Amino acid sequence: MNKKIGLFFGTFNPIHIGHVIIANHMAEFSDLDEVWLVVTPHNPHKKKSTLLDNHNRLDMVFMACEEFEHLQPSDVEFRLEQPNYTVKTLAHLQEKYPTNEFCLIMGEDNLKTFHKWKNYEVILDNHSLYVYPRKSGGKVENQFKDHPKITRVEAPVIEISATFIRDSIKEGKFIKPMLPAKVWEYVIHNNFYK
Numbered sequence: 001m002n003k004k005i006g007l008f009f010g011t012f013n014p015i016h017i018g019h020v021i022i023a024n025h026m027a028e029f030s031d032l033d034e035v036w037l038v039v040t041p042h043n044p045h046k047k048k049s050t051l052l053d054n055h056n057r058l059d060m061v062f063m064a065c066e067e068f069e070h071l072q073p074s075d076v077e078f079r080l081e082q083p084n085y086t087v088k089t090l091a092h093l094q095e096k097y098p099t100n101e102f103c104l105i106m107g108e109d110n111l112k113t114f115h116k117w118k119n120y121e122v123i124l125d126n127h128s129l130y131v132y133p134r135k136s137g138g139k140v141e142n143q144f145k146d147h148p149k150i151t152r153v154e155a156p157v158i159e160i161s162a163t164f165i166r167d168s169i170k171e172g173k174f175i176k177p178m179l180p181a182k183v184w185e186y187v188i189h190n191n192f193y194k
Contacts, residue, residue, distance in 0.1 A: 006032040006130055007074075007093075008105040009086065011040045012057050013050070014187055015064045016165055016178050018158035020071075022132055025155040026105055027070035030130055035105065036074040037061050038089070041082065050166055052192060054078055063182040087119040090127055103128040109136035111144055124149050133157050169193040 008023050015037070023035045039058050042051050051057075054075070061073040077084055080092060086104065093102050104127055106114070111131050114120050123129075124147070132155040144150055160178055168175045170193055176184045187193065 003033040018160035064180040107134035109134040
């Protein structure tokens with residue numbers, strides 16, 4: 001069956017309610033059939049002590065998605081050569097699932113720097129972008145303002161960051177409402193971000 005699938009990339013360190021709200025909004029209020037939350041793997045060449053292991057972050061994405069029929073966790077990038085680029089992931093998925101149409105979901109802040117992405121023209125030639133609003137400085141390049149492959153979706157503006165969550169947990173703040181319930185329990189049980 002042909003499906004139109006939105007790919008929502010992130011380190012999800014940790015996944016929080018902002019991610020879930022945006023992903024679900026895209027699945028429910030656009031013409032996308034599903035949204036795949038693609039967990040970006042840890043780059044082995046970069047030391048980032050605050051980034052949890054790939055499987056821990058994927059586990060949390062599974063927990064966050066389990067009650068949402070149209071949201072799917074994806075570890076596709078775990079099996080691709082590192083460092084990886086979005087254009088390669090898209091090509092890999094299109095080859096693996098030729099009947100599906102893969103689209104890219106991004107915040108407006110990312111659209112403002114999209115012209116700096118590797119092979120961004122190739123991405124736009126072959127895939128649509130679904131853009132949700134974000135508060136951010138800078139401006140969108142003119143070439144992307146009325147582009148036929150770019151769809152703007154009026155989604156809630158969510159200003160929760162994973163960095164804020166990690167810092168708050170480290171400071172001993174009780175921020176349970178910002179995480180899906182099972183993700184909160186998993187983080188606390190495993191003493192993550194302390």
